Amino acid sequence: MAEFLLKTFVKNYQETENTEVRKNVGFLSSITGIICNIFLFITKYIMGTFSNSIAIISDAFNNLSDCLSCIITFVSYKLAAQPADRDHPFGHGRIEYLSSLIIAVIIMLVGFSFLKTSFGKILHPGVITFSFITVISQLISIIVKIWMSSFNKHLAAKYNSSIMLATSKDSLNDSYITLVTLSSLFLSLVTTLPVDGIIGCLVSILILKTGYEIIKDTVDTLIGTKADEEVVQAITDLVLSYDDVIGIHDLIVHNYGPGKLICSLHAEVDSRREMLEVHDTIDLIEKQLYEKLNIMASIHMDPIEVDNPLVNHYKEMVGDIIKEIDPLLSFHDFRIVTGPTHTNLIFDLVIPHEYQNSTKELKNKIDTKIKLKDENLFTVISFDTEF
Incomplete structure (x- = not known):
């Protein structure tokens, strides 16, 4: 279904890095989400009205509020697609990451709210009334939300979109919440325990965990992570x-x-x-x-000199010494400066982030081993870190 919608509504949808294509895919995701949530709102509102169920009507308006995430996605893709300008010479692509943060915060707020409500139901369990109309309403909601999650997950993987992944997880969380309500209806027929509150607390923790993971991943990206x-x-x-x-x-x-x-x-x-x-x-x-x-x-x-036997000799010697100290170390920009009394070996040494020893200790180790080879050799080392 996702590929069909892409082929139908997005021109050149295979160009996953194209800014205009990404914007149109974002629009497709947003409009699809708005249509699905409005469908759920109308369906639940009608069912709630006919069954005189305030719970179903409340859930209907909850679906209407879910359109907010879709609108955020819509706006973010429009803003992110703006071309580079004088103040933003690298474009506006990082707006997608900021939008992911907003959706993650919304997920966290939903999680806290649901946790509070669920804990209240454990302390003060209420009477759950089984209703066939309610069951149908919840089943429709679960099916639609799982499809929305799958749809956005597919788009997120195809277009490397953090905001679509966040939207996918948001929809999946909605299906979990609805599943809790539905499970509570059936369990209320066989037990008087506050199962809706207990399951609700567990699902709330899962929702909070999802929100936290989205925030962590997005913040890591904004701060800057190691290249793929x-x-x-x-x-x-x-x-x-x-x-x-x-x-x-x-x-x-x-x-x-x-x-x-x-x-x-x-x-x-x-x-x-x-x-x-x-x-x-x-x-x-x-x-x-x-x-x-x-x-x-x-x-x-x-x-670099490639035909100087002396340079090649010292370069090989330094390479063996560095490998002996730690295979994770590497060096580059090797050159030598010879003089009447001594020779300087000049190079850049790349240190992994997990390396424990100080640069001073490392230089002392290298100097000690080099002095064993030739006392007239000195090192001039510039230390680099991995990027």
């Missing part, structure tokens, strides 16, 4: 596919919203090559990164 391994590998493979590039380091990937990645990296090139020719290759790589991966890139050239 698949993205890093794709960038690395493309850059190294060019013969002029010997290696890369200092790769940094910035996320400015779904489908909006910007990266910078250092490309190691043979210092013997004509720099104007290599520069032309670097320009081509930047263009290819944008055309093939939709990533804007800024690449710095690092000319």
